[in-house]
Amino acid sequence: MVAQNWVCGKCGFVAVDLFPPKRCPKCGSDRKNFKSKGEYYIPDDKIDDIIRVCGKVSYGLYLVSSVDGDKINGQICNTLFQITSNPPRFAIGINHGNLTHDYIVKSGVFAASILGEDDQRIVRRFGYRSGRDFDKFKGITVLTGETGCPVLKNAVGYIECSVLQDKTVDAGTHSIFIGNIVGVKLLNDKTPMTYAYYSKVKNS
Numbered sequence: 001m002v003a004q005n006w007v008c009g010k011c012g013f014v015a016v017d018l019f020p021p022k023r024c025p026k027c028g029s030d031r032k033n034f035k036s037k038g039e040y041y042i043p044d045d046k047i048d049d050i051i052r053v054c055g056k057v058s059y060g061l062y063l064v065s066s067v068d069g070d071k072i073n074g075q076i077c078n079t080l081f082q083i084t085s086n087p088p089r090f091a092i093g094i095n096h097g098n099l100t101h102d103y104i105v106k107s108g109v110f111a112a113s114i115l116g117e118d119d120q121r122i123v124r125r126f127g128y129r130s131g132r133d134f135d136k137f138k139g140i141t142v143l144t145g146e147t148g149c150p151v152l153k154n155a156v157g158y159i160e161c162s163v164l165q166d167k168t169v170d171a172g173t174h175s176i177f178i179g180n181i182v183g184v185k186l187l188n189d190k191t192p193m194t195y196a197y198y199s200k201v202k203n204s
């Protein structure tokens with residue numbers, strides 16, 4: 001599942017998560033009042049089972065970045081995985097409405113910085129608001145990869161990919177971009193952050 005924006009139909013609160021919250025943290029209204037901004041729809045009689053089972057799927061957390069000329073942007077992404085070994089290719093799932101999506105379509109490149117368990121602040125900065133509203137990279141120390149994409153100096157490491165245009169999949173709310181690896185580097189010896197770890201720490 002992909003984290004997305006769930007809007008409370010009663011008070012307008014926006015929750016970013018894999019699923020709508022059980023209760024709205026702002027007005028207390030029930031999960032069924034939450035709607036996704038996209039076309040995503042879960043039937044009421046299936047949602048508890050879907051949450052129970054899909055919640056067992058493990059993910060890492062990454063800062064996916066891209067460029068548009070001399071502009072840079074990035075977002076948090078849990079839907080990244082190596083899809084083939086020969087040649088080594090990665091796939092990412094990115095919402096059509098995200099600024100990062102626009103940049104990847106225009107430039108044909110993306111980078112994924114592998115976040116460490118100490119990168120909670122990065123998730124809060126890059127995962128909940130769009131680069132259309134503020135400069136997310138302002139004050140963040142970055143390196144520039146071979147593709148020109150910014151990567152976090154303090155990340156565990158990074159992977160840079162060149163998108164295979166003919167292999168991009170329109171999956172509904174999200175595009176699946178598949179790319180050949182064109183650059184990689186291990187930067188720090190720290191523990192990579194999983195989605196489960198982030199959720200536990202965030203809610204503690």
Ligand SMILES: Cc1cc2nc3c(=O)[nH]c(=O)nc-3n(C[C@H](O)[C@H](O)[C@H](O)COP(=O)(O)O)c2cc1C
Binds near residue numbers: 003078
């Ligand atoms: C933990 C977490 C995981 C996320 N995973 C994804 C993802 O896999 N794909 C996606 O499109 N958005 C994901 N998002 C949401 C984007 O990071 C978010 O919508 C971001 O504000 C988009 O920024 P942009 O418009 O600057 O590109 C995730 C957010 C969080 C907090």
